[in-house]
Amino acid sequence: MIGGPQDARIADRHVDPSDPLAGSAARQAWTGVRAIAAGLPFAMRHPRVMTWMAASIVVYLLVWGVVLWQSAVWQSPVLHQLLGPKGALWWQALVWSVLYVLAWLAWWLISFALAFAVSSPLMAPLLGMLAEATETAFFGQEPRQVGWQLRVRELLHGVVRAAILAAMNISGAVAIWLVSTTLGALLPPLGTAVGVSVGGGWSAIWCAIMTMNFALENHFVGVGKQLGLMTKHPSLLIGFGAVGHLLAWVPPMVPVLVVAATVLACRLQVHGHLDLPLRPERTGTAR
Numbered sequence: 001m002i003g004g005p006q007d008a009r010i011a012d013r014h015v016d017p018s019d020p021l022a023g024s025a026a027r028q029a030w031t032g033v034r035a036i037a038a039g040l041p042f043a044m045r046h047p048r049v050m051t052w053m054a055a056s057i058v059v060y061l062l063v064w065g066v067v068l069w070q071s072a073v074w075q076s077p078v079l080h081q082l083l084g085p086k087g088a089l090w091w092q093a094l095v096w097s098v099l100y101v102l103a104w105l106a107w108w109l110i111s112f113a114l115a116f117a118v119s120s121p122l123m124a125p126l127l128g129m130l131a132e133a134t135e136t137a138f139f140g141q142e143p144r145q146v147g148w149q150l151r152v153r154e155l156l157h158g159v160v161r162a163a164i165l166a167a168m169n170i171s172g173a174v175a176i177w178l179v180s181t182t183l184g185a186l187l188p189p190l191g192t193a194v195g196v197s198v199g200g201g202w203s204a205i206w207c208a209i210m211t212m213n214f215a216l217e218n219h220f221v222g223v224g225k226q227l228g229l230m231t232k233h234p235s236l237l238i239g240f241g242a243v244g245h246l247l248a249w250v251p252p253m254v255p256v257l258v259v260a261a262t263v264l265a266c267r268l269q270v271h272g273h274l275d276l277p278l279r280p281e282r283t284g285t286a287r
Contacts, residue, residue, distance in 0.1 A: 011140025032239025039260025
C-alpha cells in the first residue's frame, strides 16, 4: 500500500511538492486551478508521456470528428421531420424559422454533449496508458511489463468503468436540469440560481472526477471510493474542474487534463490523502 510521504517520493523535481489540501477552501480551489497549468509542462519534460498524449489527442479528434460528422449528416433530415413543412403565410414561415434556429442550437449542444459521453469510454484504453505513463514519470518508475491478456482485461475494465461514470454524470446533470427548469417555471430567479450554482458545481466536480478516473482505475480504486472524493476534497476538485470543464470543450485539451489530474492524484497520494494500492508489478518506487 502507498499511504504517505515515506512510501512515495516525487522523482520530477519540477513538480510542486506542497500538499494540495493545505490551507483554506479558497486556497485549495486555487491549487486545483494551478494544477491544470502543470499538465502540459509535465508532459513536455517526459518523452514517453508526450508520446501517449499526442496519440490520445489524435484519436480523440478522430472520435469527435466522427460523432460531429454524423450529427451534421442527420441534422437537416431530423429537424425537418420534427418541425414539418413551412407554413404558406409569412408569419408561419417566420415562426418556423425561429423554431428551426432554436432546434439547431439544441441539436448541436446535444451533439457536443454526446461527443463527450462517447469519447470518454472509447478513449479509456489510451487515456489509461497516458495516466500510467504520467505516474511512472512522476515517481521515477520503470514502465510495467505485462502480458497482453492482462493488458486487454485491464483496458476492457477501463472502458466499462468510464461508461458507468459517464452515465452517472449525464444522469445527475439531467436531474439538475429538470429541477432547475421546474423551479424556474415557478420562480424564475430561483431556477436560474439552482441551475448556475448546482449545475456549475456538478460539472466542475465531474470534470475532475472523470479526468482523474484513469489514474484511479489503473489501481483498481473502487467507484465508491472515487466518488467519495467529492465529499472529502470538494474545493480542490471544483477549482480543478471549473477551469478544466471550460478547456474540455477544446478536444485536444482533454489528454492534457488527464496528465494534470494524474499529477494531482499522485500529489494527493504522496501526502497521504489518497490511497492507491500498487499492482504487484509496480512496487519499485524510486527512492
